Amino acid sequence: MIIRSWLFVPGDSERKLAKGRDNPADALILDLEDSVSDDRQEIAREMTRDYLLAHTDRSKQQLWVRVNPLDTDLSLPDLAAVMPGAPDGVLLPKVYSAADVNTMANYLSALEAREGLPLGSTKIHCVATETAASLLTFHTYLDNVSDRLSAMTWGGEDLAAALGASDNRNPATGEYDDPYLMAKSLCLSTARAIDVQPVGVVYVDFRDLEGLEKDCLRDRRAGFFGKIAIHPAQSEIINRAFTPSDEEVAHAQRVIDVFEQNPGLGTVGLDGKMLDMPHLKQARNVMAVMEQIKGMQ
Ligand code: COA
Ligand code: MG
Numbered sequence: 033m034i035i036r037s038w039l040f041v042p043g044d045s046e047r048k049l050a051k052g053r054d055n056p057a058d059a060l061i062l063d064l065e066d067s068v069s070d071d072r073q074e075i076a077r078e079m080t081r082d083y084l085l086a087h088t089d090r091s092k093q094q095l096w097v098r099v100n101p102l103d104t105d106l107s108l109p110d111l112a113a114v115m116p117g118a119p120d121g122v123l124l125p126k127v128y129s130a131a132d133v134n135t136m137a138n139y140l141s142a143l144e145a146r147e148g149l150p151l152g153s154t155k156i157h158c159v160a161t162e163t164a165a166s167l168l169t170f171h172t173y174l175d176n177v178s179d180r181l182s183a184m185t186w187g188g189e190d191l192a193a194a195l196g197a198s199d200n201r202n203p204a205t206g207e208y209d210d211p212y213l214m215a216k217s218l219c220l221s222t223a224r225a226i227d228v229q230p231v232g233v234v235y236v237d238f239r240d241l242e243g244l245e246k247d248c249l250r251d252r253r254a255g256f257f258g259k260i261a262i263h264p265a266q267s268e269i270i271n272r273a274f275t276p277s278d279e280e281v282a283h284a285q286r287v288i289d290v291f292e293q294n295p296g297l298g299t300v301g302l303d304g305k306m307l308d309m310p311h312l313k314q315a316r317n318v319m320a321v322m323e324q325i326k327g328m329q
Contacts (some may be wrong), residue, residue, distance in 0.1 A: 044076035084117020121155035129169035137178035248273030
């Protein structure tokens with residue numbers, strides 16, 4: 033299943049959990065981390081597990097859980113509490129390197145065995161840029177990372193705190209400062225290098241849907257696929273932005289056709305433009321994304 037929109041839902045909010053199921057988000061991320069206060073941790077774990085157990089048909093919407101980071105004593109109890117509900121995956125925040133992903137993978141193996149779930153069935157999506165060290169360890173993903181890792185996103189808020197910044201944006205332009213653009217680029221290039229989904233960062237100004245749409249299109253142009261949402265109104269915009277338009281599909285089909293009509297040729301012309309293998313690859317990507325989206329409807 034291809035996931036365009038990932039909507040965060042606080043794991044201890046009955047109202048928001050109820051709203052999540054009717055939302056067009058391709059995946060919900062039931063949150064046990066920052067949106068849950070310490071005194072609500074236990075109840076959030078129970079509500080999240082019950083929610084997972086109550087929603088076993090995941091064909092239209094996957095259910096993921098964000099657990100607390102591995103450098104706290106909350107993450108393992110979070111996991112132990114929710115694994116009976118067989119989440120589709122775990123969002124792992126504040127990683128330092130691929131070693132954290134591999135530790136999480138081992139925990140998941142143990143808990144899948146305990147719950148009688150297929151080994152390897154629980155995927156991992158990591159938030160790869162929330163610690164200072166994480167900016168210097170991207171190479172570790174290239175060496176050896178669990179194949180549970182299916183997606184990678186970045187974040188600028190915790191990273192700002194980690195870097196000692198008072199703000200992460202240029203006040204004059206509203207654009208991210210250098211370290212965050214580097215984080216974004218490292219996330220994208222690493223995810224593509226290891227063939228996992230690079231997911232666009234949260235757009236925090238949740239009332240500005242026009243700004244969200246522009247940000248999605250910018251992400252998509254850069255190579256990201258999909259985006260994290262924090263408000264239910266964001267999912268539809270994200271889905272639309274990451275669904276190829278009719279024109280894009282038609283163009284992709286023409287590119288594929290012209291190569292098929294000219295077998296053996298590595299370069300062809302279409303509408304006065306040269307096309308070669310990268311264009312064919314892009315066209316095939318567009319069609320593959322479209323096939324998967326159709327399969328979900
Ligand atoms: N998931 C599901 N439902 C949500 C939701 C979410 N993330 N955010 C808001 N809603 C619901 C609200 O409960 C409200 O429904 P109701 O009137 O039946 O109660 C409706 O959508 C409209 O919400 P709205 O009034 O526009 O927003 P808000 O002021 O209540 O909430 C936030 C704003 C940011 C607090 C809220 O969107 C939120 O909790 N987002 C998730 C935050 C999070 O998980 N952060 C962690 C990752 S960074
Ligand atoms: Mg907390």
